[in-house]
Structures are given as structure tokens and as C-alpha cells.
Amino acid sequence: MHGLAHGRMFGLAMAMAMALGAGGAWAASAAQPAEPMALRGVMQQMERDKLAAGAALGQQDWAELATRAGRLAHHAEPPLTEKVRILGWLLTDAPTFRNHDVQVKAAATDLQAAAQQKDAAAAASALQRMQQGCDGCHNSFRDKYLKRFYDTP
Numbered sequence: 446m447h448g449l450a451h452g453r454m455f456g457l458a459m460a461m462a463m464a465l466g467a468g469g470a471w472a473a474s475a476a477q478p479a480e481p482m483a484l485r486g487v488m489q490q491m492e493r494d495k496l497a498a499g500a501a502l503g504q505q506d507w508a509e510l511a512t513r514a515g516r517l518a519h520h521a522e523p524p525l526t527e528k529v530r531i532l533g534w535l536l537t538d539a540p541t542f543r544n545h546d547v548q549v550k551a552a553a554t555d556l557q558a559a560a561q562q563k564d565a566a567a568a569a570s571a572l573q574r575m576q577q578g579c580d581g582c583h584n585s586f587r588d589k590y591l592k593r594f595y596d597t598p
């Protein structure tokens with residue numbers, strides 16, 4: 446249900462990006478944003494939750510692990526205007542980008558279930574799958590994203 450709503454949200458943002466004309470004036474505006482994009486703050490919170498989840502697993506603190514996993518499974522997202530901007534840049538890569546996020550959320554949901562069942566092996570496996578989702582997106586998109594939105598070499 447959450448995934449569907451999420452998919453619709455992206456669908457809407459995508460439609461808006463198309464309507465606004467990706468590659469038009471907006472997309473061609475200065476690469477350096479006036480304010481940092483919200484995605485960075487989202488990522489920093491995900492990093493904190495991921496590190497805390499790893500520590501909680503090590504300590505077998507199941508309640509803390511379940512809380513952190515739940516936050517990762519339902520992590521914050523940038524506001525719609527920023528999503529439109531990002532999707533207008535991603536264009537046909539948008540589904541691949543989104544799939545990495547879907548993998549992170551699915552693994553985080555499994556992690557939460559494993560924590561509730563106090564299943565350390567299942568939790569370790571879910572944590573690893575989640576990390577692969579993080580790494581997959583970073584490897585494919587992060588450098589390009591920074592170049593596009595922060596003008597870094």
C-alpha cells in the first residue's frame with residue numbers, strides 16, 4: 446500500500462516534469478542551488494538510522510533495531526518540487542533510481558520484521574541487502590547527481 450502510494454507520487458512528479466518540459470529553462474538553470482537540496486538531509490538521516498541499526502543489531506537491542514528499521518522503511522522524501530527537478534534530470538533512468546530505493550525500503554521492512562522476531566541471522570541478511578541498495582544507487586547516480594546539482598567535478 447505504501448509502495449503503491451509512493452509509486453503514484455513519483456508518477457505524478459514525473460508527469461509534472463514532463464509537462465514543465467525537462468531540459469527546458471528550469472533544468473538549464475544554474476547548477477549551484479541557492480539552498481542545499483533536501484535530499485542531502487534525507488540521506489544524512491538514513492545514514493544515522495543505518496549506523497544505529499547496525500549498532501543495535503550488534504547489541505541485540507531488538508526494540509531499537511525495529512525502530513531504526515521502521516524509519517528506514519518509511520524514510521523522508523524531498524518535497525514534490527525537488528522530486529520534479531530530480532526526475533526531470535533522471536528522465537529514462539528514473540525507474541532504475543527508484544528501484545534502488547524500493548530495494549532499500551523492502552530490505553528495511555524485512556529488517557524490522559527480523560528485529561520483531563529477534564532473528565539475528567535474518568536481520569544481518571536484511572541489513573546487507575539494504576546496504577546493497579544504498580551502494581547501488583550511489584555507484585550509479587551519486588557522482589552524476591553532484592555534478593548536476595552542485596557542479597562538483
Ligand code: HEC
Pocket residue numbers: 482484485488489491492495517542543545546549575576578579580582583586587590591
Ligand atoms: C535512489 C538512490 C539512493 C539510495 C537508494 C540511497 N541514496 Fe544516499 N545518496 C543518493 C544521492 C543522489 C546522494 C547525493 C546527495 C547529496 O550529496 O546531496 C546520496 C548521498 C548520501 C550520503 C552523503 C550525504 C552528505 O552529507 O554528503 C549519505 C551518507 C547517504 N547517501 C546514505 C545513504 C544510505 C545509508 C542509504 C541506504 C540506507 C542511501 N543513502 C540510499 C542517492 C541514494
